[in-house]
Amino acid sequence: MPTRAIHNAGTATKRRARTPRRRRDPIGYRESRHENLPHVVKFSGGRSSGMLLFELLERGLLDSSRGDVIVFNNTSAEHPETYCFVEACRSRSQPYGIPFFATEFQTYEDVHRGQWTRLPAYRLVNGMPRSAGNPDGFHWRGEAYEELLSWSGYVPNQFRRTCTSRLKLEPTRRFIRDWLAGRPGIQRLGHHHPVPQIDPQARFRIHRKHNGKMPEAVFLRRHAYCWSRPHVRPQQHYRDLCPEWRPFSNRRADNGEYVTLIGLRGDERRRVDRVRARGGHDTEHDGEHVYMPLDRIGIGRDDVNAFWSRRDWDLNLPADAGLSNCVYCFLKGGENLQAVHRRMKHNAGAEWPGFGPLAGTPCDLGWWIRMETEYVRDLAAENCQVRSGVERIGFFGARKASYADLEQNRLTGAPLRMPPRCDCTE
Template sequence: MNNKEPHIVKFSGGRSSAMMLMKLLEGNELKPKRGDVVIFNNTSAEHSATYEFTRKIKKITEKKYNIPFFWIEYQTYEDSSGIYQWSRKPTYRLTNDQPYSEQNKNGYRYKGEVFEEMISLSGFLPSMVSRICTISMKIFVTNAFLSDWFAQKQSIERLGHYGNTPKMSDDDLIKTHKKNGGGVPDKILLSKKAFVRSCAFVRKKQFWRDYTSANIVIDNDILKGSILGNKVQLYGDLAVDYVSVLGIRSDEQRRITKIENRIDEAQENQGKSLFNQPHGESIYAPLVDDNTTQEQVVEFWERQNFNLKLSNTGLFSNCLYCPLKSKAKLQQIATLQLENKIDKDTPENIDWWVNIEKKYSRDLEAEHRNIAKESTKFVGFFGGISKFVFEDIKNKVDRGEKIDPELLKLDSAIPCNCTD
């Protein structure tokens, strides 16, 4: 590990990530003065067991080892473009490790609100082709956070106007959409933007100290040369060098390769948006270096006095109904969830996904698009479809339909390909 570059542990909420973090802490490899920090990107679609597990890991990290551990999530705010045309812009916010409520408005959101806010801003659903979930809620949020954290200031600034109510009008939305080459009918456009317009229109000023119990002692001279204004630069000639520490195992080489390719491409393309790969990021995967496999991770947690309360098979992974999972696996999850006591108002319930798919899928006929194939009436999580997939899965579960075991066997051989 580099002795001067700050290390950012990207904690996923899973066992591999947690094992890696515990070993780094026990080996005294993380240095708070260097600017080392742990971050957990909440999408509000995580499994409730993930939140419980992450809460315990955060407490150990901060209380025992004095390493800051921040819980961060995507949000939007309202701003003008300078010509009095209002729009929504993405940013992030810090949260504490307790659920959001009227009594705890700085808590993390867990009922799919973050996920829907991101979808409503973009106007379409994430898919295998367009992974806006990872790009917006993981890559962008992390980059926005790092540009603030590395600046070694005490807080993140307030964003948004000072009005008492939202200012963005229907006309603002429609004009912006058409200016960007959009052709969605006004009524459909406004319906899909309704949720994001109902969200908070200001990101309040937040102090680091209010969201971590660790003492913040960051003091790293190599970061100071990359500060411009009140932000550290992640792109261009002033790009800061730092190390991202990932909990990817040795049996997940495909994921490491994908990230390395993304970093190599960034050096060639030199994109400078926070949605792009930072130019000074390098990757460290301790579990790969130690040849740690999934079996060894399971054995490690069996020896501990607490564990993630999800099966070791990976079926109930953090984002329970992730659309990147196969339809057979999603049906299996929905079937097993019938036996579990779940919060019906959260993404742990397939009904949430049914509603989101219906609400935000593109209806090609309603948009007056030319339909090349009769089998493609909608475009959503699963690309072009003739009927809503989550609704079809739910109906199969309700009818008690059995799942083809060969499809499940095939799916079990397909590795997770999600990277942040």
């Protein structure tokens, strides 16, 4: 039983002096040398990965001198309560001395193959919303998400999950690469001109040269938001964002290897199997050795809820509301999205304490409708060979429901044809 498994792990911890370390903790290292590699805890901002984080901290399984670090990726489309929970976990983890960082997707301008262009990167953000007085704060009105759509030109869908890869996986990999370099921060990226240098017409000519078929007006409109964003990724010092940061010796990580710890539960078989499939049985990927301790010791949703019921802080969202991750994530499925909308429509015009009005943000279905309208792939307009009946590819793929349909179906009660639940892998 999962609960017994937790207790067994705790009993094993008490036998520390007599038991070899790889047998006594819930991580279950596949190779003993992995225990000495830097450990990266991928914290998604949900209850499961929060439980994993505090189990690791409270059992003393993380070590700042080994280069261990906690990372959260901000999509800028999460619920305000998720941001509050992330900040609570960040501040409660401080006494353990393990650095905790949040990354956010951004692009910067530079020359690539002799032309000015925008390149993908990330920046580090602190625990408060961004404002004029807090330039290192996090975005929560969909800015990073829209920058990605504007940069790539299209919305993601279940077969082309650019949001997962560009907003979560890549920023984490880039951050880890920087982290393992052992420097005191991340370097400035971008040119030194005071203003952006991109010539939209030149970018459109390049689009055409590469057989792009988007009409000029559509091309320019789609990329305008990205080109209006900050054109430099500033230099950032770890200590400015995380007072717990200390230099660490990364000699053991010279070959770029590290351990990642992911909070997937034992009852999330499909997600666990997909992470496993990413790199074969041992889930090795670019020097990454992935471990899923909650799955390993059979922790399920009830165990996670029981864990948080014993704490004096928690994610202040109903456990069954489906509001974690991006609020209206297209992978949550028709029924869940209907339920999300029933809850969120009452808040859409409200002001969230500490944040501001939710109207026009990813907490408002209108934001998702706008994203889909502006960045949908219109095959007819692009003169693409149109397969029978396929004219547009939106968040829900070809010939599937749209966010506008979601709003209308709420009115008519008609069923939505949508893919299954959100499966955004940390």
